[in-house]
Amino acid sequence: MILNGVEIEDTFAEAFPMYYGRVVITAATRRWALAAALEAKGLGTSSTMKPRAPGEAGIECEMKNVDTPDGRPGYVLIVGEMKKEEIAYYLITRIRKGAFPVPTTSAFDVMPKEMVVDKIYVKGTPLQTFGDGFEEIVDLYGRSLYKVPRMDGFFYVDTQLGITRGVAGGNLLIMGESQAAALLASETAVNAIEEVPFAFVVGAYGAGPAGSGTKVGGLVYKDATATLNHVYCPPIANKAKDSKVPQGVNCIYEVCIDGLNLAAVKTAMKVGIKAAVKIEGVKKITSANFGGNLGTTMINLRDVLP
Amino acid sequence: MILNGVEIEDTFAEAFPMYYGRVVITAATRRWALAAALEAKGLGTSSTMKPRAPGEAGIECEMKNVDTPDGRPGYVLIVGEMKKEEIAYYLITRIRKGAFPVPTTSAFDVMPKEMVVDKIYVKGTPLQTFGDGFEEIVDLYGRSLYKVPRMDGFFYVDTQLGITRGVAGGNLLIMGESQAAALLASETAVNAIEEVPFAFVVGAYGAGPAGSGTKVGGLVYKDATATLNHVYCPPIANKAKDSKVPQGVNCIYEVCIDGLNLAAVKTAMKVGIKAAVKIEGVKKITSANFGGNLGTTMINLRDVLP
Amino acid sequence: MILNGVEIEDTFAEAFPMYYGRVVITAATRRWALAAALEAKGLGTSSTMKPRAPGEAGIECEMKNVDTPDGRPGYVLIVGEMKKEEIAYYLITRIRKGAFPVPTTSAFDVMPKEMVVDKIYVKGTPLQTFGDGFEEIVDLYGRSLYKVPRMDGFFYVDTQLGITRGVAGGNLLIMGESQAAALLASETAVNAIEEVPFAFVVGAYGAGPAGSGTKVGGLVYKDATATLNHVYCPPIANKAKDSKVPQGVNCIYEVCIDGLNLAAVKTAMKVGIKAAVKIEGVKKITSANFGGNLGTTMINLRDVLP
């Protein structure tokens, strides 16, 4: 399929299930709310290192004062993890280590009720025990909240945080005639996806386009968990016998997309493609997959486009 | 001691040794270099969660094009960890997961030679094995570098990264008559410390002042690794029998300081104090310590001031 | 009236009519759109210098890709001027000098139709004549646009830009026990007002709170167009015989609000007050006026609050 002169390959992304929590980090000013959300999503890019430290995370969107529980500026943080038994740990860790220290913050569960498949109980976690008995449960903003004392005031957090079972592995490979072309196109794609509810680009709100496409395992380093996706690696296209880098393509960026549900990921891939093809020098867009062996859901590019 | 009308308590911070790596993250533009450094230092605030994920990290300073090995814009990232056997893991993880995916980046060792106490070998780590045999060692910029292919070009990283044994635990508790006063004073302190070579405020370049002062263990939650430092917690000052919150103090922020050596941490504490006392509404400045039981070096506030 | 423990004085802001244009500046990426809007609104704070260079201007809000005419990221720029014969000059100048040079930009009229009281014709202005005959009029996005060649592509701008007759002079004086308290409260007020459609804080998206409250003319410098509003100036409260600075107030910031209509300004003042009183150390909120001699509309604080 050709869109604005750019070939969209008839292939698929390979999505797999992921557990997610979704909280809004609020603060006295928009600036501190953003600082806290950025710190909490930090080091949240996908990685195949073991142990996978510390899960995937991203900022979905800004939330306006009028929409947050406490009427203050906020940013929506999504934290993801494949294993159900670990999502609690990573969600609590990111709130405790990322948002909690930042001045004036609080954190509220904003997982839509109809998406909730499980609950995390804050009781017994470091967020609650931080209070060392000085914390209380209060009813506020129509919620049951822990009111945890901190040197600069009180940190509020829901006693329960909703968990959903969403989708990871959405992705676009944006191929350009030059690094600059692939980069500008990828950034326009990331900007467009930032507007899609319930989805986020891994690394966005800061970075976003990724140069580090991987494959499972290694050809040479057989013990490696993951190595470069050498078939889509322009700098070594002439060395890799099974290279799929098209003629004239000198750079590729991957836009990795997670979402609370499949629809959000599909919409994100659609708007990403439509934004990227506007940029001169984009040669082709495809998706990385693993032959259908890894994922549980195939997202066909021809299906996400109108 | 009184400085600009503010009491500086005659006490000490309790410093302890930490292993650190120091690399400069460079990129094609200053903006992408900053994006990569921020992602790499993300979730790098101190935490007493177990497992301590994923070490401490901070941005020390901007590095100019003319000073970086590849002549591109850069930011100096410091990664710290208490255990020697783990510093390699955390330093490599932060580079691999934080900086490596970000467009156009490279990472170079900038640990001053005279500070090096140990070396990390990149060989065998995910940074090297990512190349799956397509990576090479090259001599460039007077260095021995891995040249690792990535979808958008090559990532360069030294084959060895220097490690030093520095100091953690420097800190200031900045006490204000209001949240606003303590916050503004803490931010001025953080800004001043950002200029000190070889030191960094945990959380700075984004956040910095921390509301989350802790003590070791818990009174009520005896199994907790750490809980609130209840003696310095204004919101519960009237509930904590051993509270040390002075009359008229309603908010405290902690500025946590790490450094590659003791001198850097002392200088940082000095300039931080001198900046903070300029702000109206600051009532007192002190340091948190644990009675001298935890640390190995006591940093007396009266010694850091002139 | 007392709100959250803070006195809201029973007084009024003195509003006067202003002509406004409203355009959305778009670009290939959100970052360049913001850069262009910031440059275009630059030096747009109120000033009583003669000649008043170069009018008032501000960023009202972010506009999403899905809402802009060309489907790209955008920011809404409002340009104001008291004299009808000059609004065209200032609006065109800000687009030409601020947005036009910035990479990949375009500018589209987004004045709501029902608000339009006049039109500016781009024909004959430097925006059109820049094309030196190479520009064309095209129908695109359901609009009649000038398509002006530039070294990096084409700049699109509507052939006509709508002008409305709105309101300037909305303001809050936020009084704090300290500089820090007044500043934090003012920033929360500015953040809240940034969410109000059709209104903007002069200087916001960058700065916002203003320390430079003025009165018309001068007592000592009789030829001055404007001088400090000495009755609301804490640093000289003990020198100014007619000072109205309340006991315990040591700092005041003004939040100046312009809007496309009176309702927007009133809403902005309301949400600003409600946000500011949340901050500890705010002592009183009032509005500056000139005894009703300057403005045409009095905005009573008791009317804007519920």
Place this chain on the structure above:
Amino acid sequence: MILNGVEIEDTFAEAFPMYYGRVVITAATRRWALAAALEAKGLGTSSTMKPRAPGEAGIECEMKNVDTPDGRPGYVLIVGEMKKEEIAYYLITRIRKGAFPVPTTSAFDVMPKEMVVDKIYVKGTPLQTFGDGFEEIVDLYGRSLYKVPRMDGFFYVDTQLGITRGVAGGNLLIMGESQAAALLASETAVNAIEEVPFAFVVGAYGAGPAGSGTKVGGLVYKDATATLNHVYCPPIANKAKDSKVPQGVNCIYEVCIDGLNLAAVKTAMKVGIKAAVKIEGVKKITSANFGGNLGTTMINLRDVLP
């Protein structure tokens, strides 16, 4: 001449004299200092509109606490104007309208003594008369300063501001095979030039690369002050008979450089070229000139390169 595979045309930029003031804007925190400097340099891009509102301006660099007169964070603002009788007006206006309203600011003269050719006296300007008799002259930081009361404290500004006679008109035209390539290369050039003392890119610290190259007057619109430089305009290269756009060039950005002296501008052009040629897809770099008729100093590209 060929540099890294890119043709550097053997031509010249046409520089002309400009009067400049140089002040450092300081504030309580780095963030407010930057906000003030950005507002003060706003709408400071070159423009050939009449009246030229409001002069050229840019941020030269960050200045550290340890280097500013008041020991606070600062940014160096340069304001330029061709006419000596107007530089005072524009410099004072930018300080008064841009920096003065922003919380906690002050402004200090940082023109190197040996460069001073004239002085601006603040006495009698709106910066002084703002005080309405409450202002004083004080000796502080080894300077003679006006101490002007403002609602949030005192604004300090030197009683005299040094003026130099520097150079404007330095420029690079960076030609790319695509918009993305020209843009990325221009941004790397701007980043490199930001490190050059006493020089600044017009529009930098925010934007920088300009798509709006002009010629004096117009072919079709003979009354126009300036119109597009149609010989260097890729979008109309096939329509302009005297087009000089090389084959394969689809986008050009101009980097405009001002400096306090000729050496700074030459250095800036040199480092800009050397940075830009590193980016893949750059085809050629040249400079715009007017056949030597406009400027007083020709800056040959072959002379600025080593």
